[in-house]
Amino acid sequence: MAKRERSTRRERPVKGAPTAKDFQGDVRPDWCPGCGDYGVLSSLQSAYAKLGKGNHEHLTVSGIGCSSNLPGYIETYGMHTLHGRSLAVATGAKLANHEMNVVVTGGDGDGYGIGGNHFVHTMRKNIDLLYIVMNNQIYGLTIGQASPTSMLGMATKSTPFGNIEAPLNPIAMAIVTGATYVARGFSGNPRQLTELMYNGMQHRGFALIDVFSPCITFNKDNTSAFFKQRVLELEGHDPSDKAAALEQAVKWGDEIPIGLFYQDTSRPALDEMEPVLENGPMARQSLGITQEQGDAIVQRMM
Amino acid sequence: MAKYDFVIAVGGAPGQGIDSVGQVLTRICARHGLHVFTYSAYQSLIRGGHTFLTARISSEPVANQGDKLDLVIALDRNSLETHLPHVAPGGTLIYNSDDVKEAPERDDIQLAPLSYQELSNNTDRKKLMLNVCMLGAALKLVGGDLKVFEDMLTIQFLKRKGQAVVDANIGVARAGYNHAAENFTAFDTQFEKQEPALAVVDGNSAMAMGGAAAGVKFYAAYPMSPSTGVLHWMANNARDLSIMVRQCEDEISVVNMVIGAAHAGCRAMCATSGGGFALMSEAIGSAGMMEIPIVVINVQRGGPSTGLPTKTEQGDLWQILGASQGDFPKVVVAPTSIMDGFDVIPEVFNLADKFQCPAMVLSDLTLSMGFTTFEPDSVNWQPEIDRGSLINGVEQSEGKYLRYEITDSGISPRAIPGTPGHVHVVATDDHDEDGTLISDEFTNPHKRRDIMEKRQRKMDGILELLPPPTLEGPEDAEVTLVGWGSTHSVIGEAAQLLTEAGISTNHIHFKWLYPMDEDAVNEVLAKSAHSIVVECNYTGQFARFLRGETGFKADGQIRKYDGEPFMPHHIVDGARELLAGKTDFYVPYQEIVV
Numbered sequence: 001m002a003k004r005e006r007s008t009r010r011e012r013p014v015k016g017a018p019t020a021k022d023f024q025g026d027v028r029p030d031w032c033p034g035c036g037d038y039g040v041l042s043s044l045q046s047a048y049a050k051l052g053k054g055n056h057e058h059l060t061v062s063g064i065g066c067s068s069n070l071p072g073y074i075e076t077y078g079m080h081t082l083h084g085r086s087l088a089v090a091t092g093a094k095l096a097n098h099e100m101n102v103v104v105t106g107g108d109g110d111g112y113g114i115g116g117n118h119f120v121h122t123m124r125k126n127i128d129l130l131y132i133v134m135n136n137q138i139y140g141l142t143i144g145q146a147s148p149t150s151m152l153g154m155a156t157k158s159t160p161f162g163n164i165e166a167p168l169n170p171i172a173m174a175i176v177t178g179a180t181y182v183a184r185g186f187s188g189n190p191r192q193l194t195e196l197m198y199n200g201m202q203h204r205g206f207a208l209i210d211v212f213s214p215c216i217t218f219n220k221d222n223t224s225a226f227f228k229q230r231v232l233e234l235e236g237h238d239p240s241d242k243a244a245a246l247e248q249a250v251k252w253g254d255e256i257p258i259g260l261f262y263q264d265t266s267r268p269a270l271d272e273m274e275p276v277l278e279n280g281p282m283a284r285q286s287l288g289i290t291q292e293q294g295d296a297i298v299q300r301m302m
Numbered sequence: 303m304a305k306y307d308f309v310i311a312v313g314g315a316p317g318q319g320i321d322s323v324g325q326v327l328t329r330i331c332a333r334h335g336l337h338v339f340t341y342s343a344y345q346s347l348i349r350g351g352h353t354f355l356t357a358r359i360s361s362e363p364v365a366n367q368g369d370k371l372d373l374v375i376a377l378d379r380n381s382l383e384t385h386l387p388h389v390a391p392g393g394t395l396i397y398n399s400d401d402v403k404e405a406p407e408r409d410d411i412q413l414a415p416l417s418y419q420e421l422s423n424n425t426d427r428k429k430l431m432l433n434v435c436m437l438g439a440a441l442k443l444v445g446g447d448l449k450v451f452e453d454m455l456t457i458q459f460l461k462r463k464g465q466a467v468v469d470a471n472i473g474v475a476r477a478g479y480n481h482a483a484e485n486f487t488a489f490d491t492q493f494e495k496q497e498p499a500l501a502v503v504d505g506n507s508a509m510a511m512g513g514a515a516a517g518v519k520f521y522a523a524y525p526m527s528p529s530t531g532v533l534h535w536m537a538n539n540a541r542d543l544s545i546m547v548r549q550c551e552d553e554i555s556v557v558n559m560v561i562g563a564a565h566a567g568c569r570a571m572c573a574t575s576g577g578g579f580a581l582m583s584e585a586i587g588s589a590g591m592m593e594i595p596i597v598v599i600n601v602q603r604g605g606p607s608t609g610l611p612t613k614t615e616q617g618d619l620w621q622i623l624g625a626s627q628g629d630f631p632k633v634v635v636a637p638t639s640i641m642d643g644f645d646v647i648p649e650v651f652n653l654a655d656k657f658q659c660p661a662m663v664l665s666d667l668t669l670s671m672g673f674t675t676f677e678p679d680s681v682n683w684q685p686e687i688d689r690g691s692l693i694n695g696v697e698q699s700e701g702k703y704l705r706y707e708i709t710d711s712g713i714s715p716r717a718i719p720g721t722p723g724h725v726h727v728v729a730t731d732d733h734d735e736d737g738t739l740i741s742d743e744f745t746n747p748h749k750r751r752d753i754m755e756k757r758q759r760k761m762d763g764i765l766e767l768l769p770p771p772t773l774e775g776p777e778d779a780e781v782t783l784v785g786w787g788s789t790h791s792v793i794g795e796a797a798q799l800l801t802e803a804g805i806s807t808n809h810i811h812f813k814w815l816y817p818m819d820e821d822a823v824n825e826v827l828a829k830s831a832h833s834i835v836v837e838c839n840y841t842g843q844f845a846r847f848l849r850g851e852t853g854f855k856a857d858g859q860i861r862k863y864d865g866e867p868f869m870p871h872h873i874v875d876g877a878r879e880l881l882a883g884k885t886d887f888y889v890p891y892q893e894i895v896v
Contacts, residue, residue, distance in 0.1 A: 026738070027738055054722065055725050056719070056720060056721060056722045056723070056724070056725055057720065059566075059719045061562075064730070069739075071727050072727055072729070072738065072739060075725060076725060077719035077720070077725055077726065077727075078726070078727030078728070078737075079562070079565060079592070079727070079728050079729075080727060080728070080729035080730060080731060080739060081558065081561075081588065081592075081730055082558070082584055082585060082588050082730050085554065085555075085558040085585065085588075088550070088554065088555040088558035088559050088562065089558045089559065089561055089562035089565075090562060091548075091555075091559050091562060092520065092522070092558065092559035092560060092561060092562025092563035092564075092565075092566070092570070093562035093563065093565060093566040093719070094562075094566075095520065095546055095548070095559075095563060096519070096520055096546070096562065096563035096564075096565075096566035096567060096568040096570070097566045097567060097719065097720055099720070100566070100719060100720055117551050117552060117554075117555070118551065118554075118555055118558075120551070121550070121551040121555070274546065275541055276540060276541060276544045276545065276546055277546075279544055282519040282520060282544075282546050282563070282567075282568050283519070283563075283566050283567030283568050283694075283718065283720075284567070284695070285519055285544055287516075287517025287519070287569060287687050288514075288515055288516070288517045288683075288684060288685075288687060289514050289515060289543050289683060290683075291683055291684065293542065293543060293683075294515070294681060294683030294684075295678075295683075297511065297539070298501050298678045298681060299678075301501040301502050301503055302329075302332070302333070302499060302500075302501050302502075302678065
């Protein structure tokens, strides 16, 4: 278990541009040494810094699972919600204050399994969120069962004789379901991952980054070495071409593409279409209604 | 003027426009300044089946359907046959003679046939305006102002359907009215106009309006009968009143969105029924753990499971008390009338905000889908809004901010995300004062105890603010009827009827259910004589809860679980049987079957 570092510093006043260090939380991660999530965390801290906003202008929301502990390790407002519910909570928070940069983090079990319904519908609604899924193709916190992205044949504690259920393809699913920024990263490539995260935050609409973030303890098949041999940055691909994006999305084998598969900048995010936000963020609007508004309501009931 | 108390009922098939007749009838009465309570017994069908609407009209405020049917309008043969026996002696049954070959028989009521084919000159073969024609006839019999009816028809149809449709409707309304004038005997007691003219509201709209007045800025829902009316009101008024309204993929999403919006600073609310509430359970506990104020309305319908989507019950009390794992502060309130549903929402938001916890409102189909009249000036559109200890937008505190600071009251100042200088994480795992949830912190037994006690201390503060149950009627009564929530009016009327019949009866009624102040409640209950708990469920959920909280064991029980609400005589009959010592558990017989 990681030691907790108590410190008196909170939110250093940002002098000039913030750095990744400004987004380091008070608590050290309790992930296993060698976990892919470290690379995701540091990339996210760099991406936050690159965006240039103050710590208080970000909200990091997660569900439950190893990777969902992330908000505790980062110096922004954070919500560590229920297993599978991060996207619903984040949607509420974003629509309540759409000026906040809301980033959702979690794992494949949390997002694609128990949270599958919210995953589909948050994409369909094109909520302006960046969703980072640390996909390790296994349930880690419950010590090693098959997940919705576990590969066929993989032996786990819940599939000791090999997994006979096919994995889902989050990239292809996101492209056809309505996400408007769909990317895949690899925790072993923090340079590209930071770039994808930064662009995902800038993107207006729902952005998914599925990140290969290998579990060093429970997934002996899809290891860091496995991905290092196979991942290949997308080159010469036009992300505005949906059909081409889908073609890339279904590739899985000796070469697995990473990078930006798909981006649609023409479709407005939900908050851009919602007229009640013309008066500013909901959370800052004055409460209640006027006597005149009340009288008009009663008049219609006469 | 003697008290006017009259019931008009309309029976027909769904699609025959019963609900629009009901609304028009209710509004006509309201425009006469008469008070109305409307209850619709219906089935879970869009077309086919049978619907029966009861409108109780009175010169005084009224909030239950009463015991008798004075005037029944049968829109189809099924209604005629079903409800012929239900008309009170001396009453009238209006029916369409085109429907029947043989005239119905009853010699103690007025049978009032009209031929719609003749009255409409055979111009309306689909019988789209049959309801209007028959309501015209009914109006004549009770002395209603035809002009008011015509105005209502104009309002209803002019914009949407044009002058020709208005004229056609007014034509058949007049034909029915005139036919009744020439052929039927009017009732002795007639509508008398009163001031002021009243407005009409249903229970779901009242709660939605209460939400708007309370400052709800975020409303989410998944459609579920009988709670959907709240969503419809919110959706219709969202743009005028600047309220974010979202329809979600399921109730789990609904409540979690509400939690997110509430955490980000909005007053946020949702409504559902029992099945949807079951899906929300886990998240309600998370609001307790993260200390985020939310308001959840559960409009009860008959259970278990999908149960009776269109019928009433008070069967979710234990569900709501036990919702979610573990112990956490919460408030449960059951409004006692339709307009109490309006007032209770701002009240309960103030409690939720002040104590940073989930608050749950327990309505039911009877209340939520019933219509009532109210005085237009009686609505408090600007209730007190107390958001409690909130840090929103502007940096306030000096030094290190602790979201879950241990305090005597258990209340810790709540900083809204976006506020500089207060960055913190809220978590559904248990955590320490600054929100840290790493497990070697929160599994420390001393820290766990401290934070648990901090949260639960908030219950003491809530208790102090909740009024005890009301006691109505003589303190030295022979019988005490005990009820909760929506049954306030019907139990009150039963107590009055018993007292008038020589059995002195009082009435203790609970609105605030949880937390319950044992001493305060026992002080009221000590005044009871032969006590009878009256509720709409099978196992006596409230009686058992009351016994658990206070040790009070009632002498008798009246329980109804057939899907239909109590009528006053059900309770009166039950009380008599219980007093006679024949039983300590009475289940009324529902006479009107739909």
